[in-house]
Amino acid sequence: IHGLVAISDKLEDELDDIALEVEIALDSLADIDGLAKIYHGIQGTVTNLAGEDIDKPHGAIDLEFLYTYRTRAGTPDIAR
Numbered sequence: 001i002h003g004l005v006a007i008s009d010k011l012e013d014e015l016d017d018i019a020l021e022v023e024i025a026l027d028s029l030a031d032i033d034g035l036a037k038i039y040h041g042i043q044g045t046v047t048n049l050a051g052e053d054i055d056k057p058h059g060a061i062d063l064e065f066l067y068t069y070r071t072r073a074g075t076p077d078i079a080r
Contacts, residue, residue, distance in 0.1 A: 001065070007049070007057040015047055015061045022063055040066035 003018040005011060023042060044064040051057045072078055 001063045003061045003063075005059050007051065007059060011049070011059045012047075015059055018061055019045060019063060026065055038068040040068065 001022050003015065003022070005014040005018070008014070026039070042063060043066050044062075046062045048060045048062075049058075050060070
């Protein structure tokens with residue numbers, strides 16, 4: 001998941017807020033309509049700042065999550 005915010009005095013807080021909102025939302029989707037069997041949670045977070053050398057300075061956050069699920073061959077909408 002990739003999030004962007006404009007450069008401001010509250011940049012780090014805004015990036016933290018994005019991470020928190022995403023983690024809460026994904027925690028509540030732990031079974032993905034009955035398909036996911038294991039939610040491994042967040043696997044990594046990377047934050048970056050792009051500043052003066054570009055037209056639109058911004059901060060970015062990348063969040064990596066891992067889900068493991070299985071379905072029967074030919075029926076991707078039915079959990080196994």
